[in-house]
Amino acid sequence: MAKKEIFDISMELNAETPEWPGDRPFEYSLSVTKEQSGSVNVGEIKSSTHMGTHIDAPFHYDDDGLKIEEMPLDVYLTSAQVVDVQELGEVGVENLPEPEEGVTAILLKSCSWSDRQQFPETWPVFSGAIAEWMKAKGIRLLGVDVPSVDQQHSKELPMHQSMNKHGRYILEGVVLDHIEPGVYQLAALPLKITGAEGSPVRAVLYR
Numbered sequence: 001m002a003k004k005e006i007f008d009i010s011m012e013l014n015a016e017t018p019e020w021p022g023d024r025p026f027e028y029s030l031s032v033t034k035e036q037s038g039s040v041n042v043g044e045i046k047s048s049t050h051m052g053t054h055i056d057a058p059f060h061y062d063d064d065g066l067k068i069e070e071m072p073l074d075v076y077l078t079s080a081q082v083v084d085v086q087e088l089g090e091v092g093v094e095n096l097p098e099p100e101e102g103v104t105a106i107l108l109k110s111c112s113w114s115d116r117q118q119f120p121e122t123w124p125v126f127s128g129a130i131a132e133w134m135k136a137k138g139i140r141l142l143g144v145d146v147p148s149v150d151q152q153h154s155k156e157l158p159m160h161q162s163m164n165k166h167g168r169y170i171l172e173g174v175v176l177d178h179i180e181p182g183v184y185q186l187a188a189l190p191l192k193i194t195g196a197e198g199s200p201v202r203a204v205l206y207r
């Protein structure tokens with residue numbers, strides 16, 4: 001078998017990773033040094049669950065929604081198609097190609113968040129009709145290369161709600177600038193945090 005080609009599509013997590021405005025920044029530090037313990041360095045992390053490349057559990061926007069440890073894992077281990085949606089202010093169904101055979105995730109490459117040390121001022125609007133289209137095509141996961149599938153100041157969260165209503169799942173903050181459109185295997189598993197409404201993931205594409 002040929003060697004696996006692995007493409008990292010995750011953001012780095014460090015003190016410069018931009019948090020959602022008003023949310024807590026990411027922190028990693030050594031709480032115990034090897035010198036102190038005589039044996040090991042031990043770290044601790046503080047983070048929002050919506051930091052960097054992450055997934056939303058439905059409980060993020062629906063009090064009765066699934067929590068992170070209840071989420072199906074096969075949604076995040078699947079064939080994924082990277083689709084070019086660059087230069088679009090609004091992304092609708094008319095901008096999406098017929099998915100390739102066997103694909104159950106679509107990753108939208110907008111290239112609208114180039115400086116990952118700044119929270120972006122704007123990003124494309126994703127039409128709620130995409131969720132219905134996904135359901136009709138058997139696509140279970142939508143990935144976006146921006147902080148959210150809705151706009152920053154939205155309170156109604158029409159896209160999140162439409163995805164939930166149609167039983168579709170959300171992956172946010174992937175990095176696709178270096179990825180050619182096409183079909184890959186995706187792995188992007190959440191941490192098993194009891195009761196949580198989101199989790200950072202290490203997202204990779206491979207083939």
Ligand SMILES: N[C@@H](CC(=O)c1ccccc1NC=O)C(=O)O
Nearest residue numbers: 020022023050056147148149172
């Ligand atoms: N919906 C966004 C996150 C979000 O809305 C948010 C994240 C942290 C703190 C506040 C937030 N939203 C509204 O106050 C997301 O899906 O990641």
Ligand SMILES: [Zn+2]
Nearest residue numbers: 050056172198
């Ligand atoms: Zn989120």
Ligand SMILES: [Zn+2]
Nearest residue numbers: 056148149172
């Ligand atoms: Zn979200």
